[in-house]
Amino acid sequence: MEPRKISIALVAMCGIAGAQPQPDQPAPPPEEPTPTFVAPPSAPPAPPTAIPVMTPVEAIDNDRPNELAFAIGLGYERPQGGSFNLQQPNIASARLRLVSGLTFEPTVTISNTTLDTDDGMGNTTQESITEFGFGTLVRYPLIRHHRVEFEIVGSLEFDVSKDDPPGDFNTKTTTTLNLGWGIGIAYWLSRHWQISATATNPLVAYTNTSQELAQAETMSTSSTTIGLTFEPTIAFMIHLYN
Numbered sequence: 001m002e003p004r005k006i007s008i009a010l011v012a013m014c015g016i017a018g019a020q021p022q023p024d025q026p027a028p029p030p031e032e033p034t035p036t037f038v039a040p041p042s043a044p045p046a047p048p049t050a051i052p053v054m055t056p057v058e059a060i061d062n063d064r065p066n067e068l069a070f071a072i073g074l075g076y077e078r079p080q081g082g083s084f085n086l087q088q089p090n091i092a093s094a095r096l097r098l099v100s101g102l103t104f105e106p107t108v109t110i111s112n113t114t115l116d117t118d119d120g121m122g123n124t125t126q127e128s129i130t131e132f133g134f135g136t137l138v139r140y141p142l143i144r145h146h147r148v149e150f151e152i153v154g155s156l157e158f159d160v161s162k163d164d165p166p167g168d169f170n171t172k173t174t175t176t177l178n179l180g181w182g183i184g185i186a187y188w189l190s191r192h193w194q195i196s197a198t199a200t201n202p203l204v205a206y207t208n209t210s211q212e213l214a215q216a217e218t219m220s221t222s223s224t225t226i227g228l229t230f231e232p233t234i235a236f237m238i239h240l241y242n
Contacts (some may be wrong), residue, residue, distance in 0.1 A: 075237030132161030
């Protein structure tokens with residue numbers, strides 16, 4: 001064989017042998033995946049600061065006293081079957097309003113009247129009239145609509161009058177107790193000013209009269225009337241609250 005052909009064959013054999021994998025050589029380790037950074041989700045934006053808004057109930061409460069309040073007022077009153085004289089107010093009152101809206105309109109009478117009579121001939125007589133009484137209207141706002149209130153009204157009156165004319169053992173004492181009911185409508189111009197209309201009716205009326213006849217003798221009469229009627233006494237008033 002020629003030397004040239006032998007060299008080519010050896011080179012080809014060496015190339016084939018080098019191309020085959022060596023059994024003792026370890027395989028290269030697998031490539032580790034490159035970690036990918038994921039940004040955390042951003043926090044939601046903070047809600048805007050809430051601005052306090054006055055609710056309708058709060059707005060109503062600002063149109064009337066929301067604490068203990070006192071008031072003084074005057075106006076016109078028309079008795080049953082009577083009429084108004086708009087030229088001159090004929091009624092005045094004071095009111096005490098609680099936080100709940102319950103309102104008391106009290107009256108108190110304590111008086112002593114002395115009547116001296118001279119007949120012109122040196123003879124003088126004296127008559128004494130003493131009176132003690134108290135009462136109140138009670139108002140409660142049953143329905144409220146904005147500045148307007150619909151009220152239920154109750155009334156109580158107690159009075160004792162003693163008339164002692166000239167002479168002995170002739171004193172006359174009259175005791176009365178009256179209970180009534182009614183309705184009212186009030187409108188608040190502001191938390192300090194209120195106008196109102198009230199209609200009151202008698203419910204129970206009790207009267208007792210005692211007349212002295214002698215030192216140990218007294219005549220007494222009494223009457224009681226109970227009735228649900230609607231023939232009201234009407235009053236229109238305006239009050240100023242503190």
